[in-house]
Amino acid sequence: MASVTGASLDQKLAMAKRCSHEGVLAGAKAAVIATVATAIPTLASVKMLPWARSNIDLRAQAVIISTAAGLAYFVVADKTVLASARKNSFEAAARRGNN
Template identity: 75%
Template structure:
């Protein structure tokens, strides 16, 4: 079993920070897209459909849009972090095979 050094821990921490940063950026981009994708049909339906005009007050409209944005953020951020971790894990496994 290999010993854990300060340098290897610092490297792992830097890699984890980079993975989470990429996840946050990808999630934010997805949230912006989802906000527009949910806001346009929601606002259009409130103006055009009598049922929506009667039943969807501004709070309901905001809830629909923010739920879509939040869902998109967390799904994309999670998938990005997992993909980066998988890529880094495979890279680490290849490097440790080369050192043996």
């Protein structure tokens, strides 16, 4: 059983902050890309297709685009945080094995 010290808690807190910050940045980048990737075809279809012009109003366009952006943000942020935590866990286990 490893003892818990103030220094180890500070180190774990700093690592958690770094993991979450990486997740936020990756999620924001993915949300921007998803916004552009969904806005272009959505807006183009409303301009070119008569069915879309009559059935997809501004609110529906906003819902389509923002749903894709939100989904991309949360999926990528979650995957990034989990990958970073997994990597840090393996590194910590390797450090404990070397001590």
